[in-house]
Amino acid sequence: MSESSLRAVGWARSLPLDSSVKTARDWARGHLRSLGWTESAPDTVDDVLLTISELVTNAHVHAHSAAHLVLAWDSRCLHVSVHDTSPRLPTPRPPDAERTGGRGMLLVEALAETWQARPCPDGKTVHACFRPALSAPRGH
Structure with missing residues (x-):
């Protein structure tokens, strides 16, 4: 194998509309x-x-779609991708005290190293990258 x-x-896991966000979190927690x-x-x-909670909720609530969740670890970044069938790309919106929702992508932006949304022929995929922040050794 070459160095490059x-x-x-x-x-990967499909989460139909009738599945809970907790199902997605529990599944991901096991892999983490x-x-x-x-x-x-x-x-x-x-x-x-x-982030998984926000992205799966967006797929279910805003796209009215199943969420297709993929986790991939390449030893540098954990790639979290959620695909749904809506072509509408998410955008962070400024917080509004009058609105109860609409902060999900602001959270993703704050939590992930990077994130992006890309259109696909059958919807979109939202992708976020995480690098592990290693904890200090216990007892220190």
């Missing part, structure tokens, strides 16, 4: 645990799970 080759591990992140990077795990 990239090794990655990944998982398999990477050792629940012990070594618990704050990053919280950020990833909150």
